[in-house]
Amino acid sequence: MSLAGRIFKAGPLPDAAGTRRRDTWLTLAACALGGGLLWLAENQAGGYVVHMLTLSGLFVVLAVSYNLINGFTGQFSLEPNAFVACGAYVTALLTISPLEKEASFILEPLIWPLSVIHLPLLPALLIAGLCTALMAFVMGFPVFRVRGDYLAIVTLGFGEVVRVVANNAQSVTNGPLGLKGIAHLTNLWWAWGLAGATLFVVVRLVHSSYGRALKAIREDETAAEAMGINAFWHKMLAFTLSAFFEGMAGGLLAHLITTISPSLFTFFMTFNLLIIIVVGGLGSTTGAVLGAILFTFGGEWLRVVEEPATLFGLDIPGIPGMRMVVFSLILVGVMLFARQGILGRNEFSWRWLLARLGMGRGRA
Template identity: 40%
Template sequence: MNTIRFRDCNLFRLVMLVILPALVIIWGCNQGSYYSAMISTFAINILLAASLNLVNGFSGMFSMGHAAFMAVGAYISAFLTLDPAKKASMLPGLPQWLIDIQLPLLVALIFCGLAAALVALLIGIPVLRFKGHYLSVATLGLIVIVRAVLDNSDTITNGPRGITGLPKVATAPVIFFVLLLSLFIMFRLIRSQYGRGLIAMRDDSVAAQSLGINLTLKKISIFCISAFFAGVAGALWGHVQTVISGQFFYYSMSFKVVQISIIGGMASLSGAAVGSLFMTFVPELLAPLESGFTIFGVTLPSMYGLSNILMAIFLILVIIFRRQGLLGSSEILLESWFSKETYTSLFKKEEYQKLAAAFQRRPKKK
């Protein structure tokens, strides 16, 4: 006889995976600008890792060029949302119509995503012919190209000095609204016929092609969709930091997103949230150790970089002992967030009975 588990109880999911995280996020945003910025960065990291998982986890390809699409989104957002007077003085090389325009953030995000998707389309047509590590190296080359263009276009991007003074319009509520909307779209996409085709291509490309799946179209389309959400995330990141430059969107940024994806699980959109939780908050908690600490009466000296070393060790352990990531292919988070049953369980008597049975470890009734 099967025993009722907590994860099978919609009421338990509502409390632990919806209400409790929402309360923690709301509380953190009210603790000051530092914590609010950390939570906003956490949400952006989720969006970045989830969009990367569309390619790396569900299509069978392995891209390392996410930072390039972030950069495109961040700079397009700056062009569209900055004050016209500031653009005229800082970016005189922009066309006059682009200098005069100033859009709301939510409208600008659409154009940021489309611009990143267009770059992905242009680079994807020749690059997606590669497979395995050849594709990874090619997408790393895209980062170098984008960085070179940004650093050498003085009148358009202000060169290596970057763009400062971006309007701080990406508040935590706005970011979480964009995140949840994006995750819902990605979740429905993966659960659709299109998503099943992607998974078939990942598992066996020859069998998928024999069933009539156009592999080239699938690869290019999911690469562009992934880039779209990366461009949106890059725009949000730029407005949180208020300063953007080509140096921020280089190898280190791409490697960080890949780490988040691997830790949480590449074959799971929910894994992006778990990986982001580790990569955003754990290094901050470990940072005080770098200035020295006392353990068992022994005072250890300052060890700069200790938090990075510990996170690297953790990543190695995950790769060795949990190769599929912490969540594997589970979608327990998104299934809880976007399921009607989760929210209606609050008004159903049988859900309370099921939760009580889970506490008592009683078997399911047939």
């Protein structure tokens, strides 16, 4: 028997203390390796690649936290664009210098406390996360009175409300003009640091008694209630927690693209996130991560199909928009051949990887 095989000899319960310690070390090693790769990318790769890597980190945060409420708790909701917008606006309003604010609010001046506040990025992000979580908490009371399709419609409506408010609350958001001059502070470390924190919290939560309760609500809400689980408060927990991280990701997004306006936070953003988690596999954190990375880079790789090319002696002129056609075809393909998404509800585990490497055994 190989060493790897002996290490994870399958017992009656996979969570023996020794296995858990081994997994912790492997995870820490993987984090160190990931950090090393990021450092390498920052120093060796071009600015464009770094930008895409940073963006994919933010999408990982968004997808993983969106998956918590949609995939694990099974509450089909369509509001992340509202949370991202809230986080982006709050962070930006806190970090832009008072002078810059005075210059950009042309039509109506910014209201008082905001006009003088000037905070560093970290506290601004935390405040933005808390504000977004608070918004989710308040929104949860009316929203979780309904389920299923109705929930989707109600949350979709809230997403639009936030955008409309951003468009019209001139003295806070500067209306359609948006906020300019946001410092470019988001780098690889911020994005992937937040991604790591989100993954830590979500994975730990999902693998705890609370995670089991959330999945129980997804599987059968009536039975979960009958077993003493207050479905409303557990949905609130998942919703608020995902809003907290989505808000912070919004803040980092604002500091990556440096200009925000309400038109950035349309339903299209939610739609993209939905594609990511559905293609990755609803209810799989690994799937959400994979989906987010594939989506961010896939869009760029597919630019190839828009360039003029010579195929079998045929000159094909570049067709703008061809990318979206190919993208749609891939999407249809995934839904035809892997209806549960790439990973279904499976998760990456060290047990599985070691089995693959050491024994060539199947999924553990």
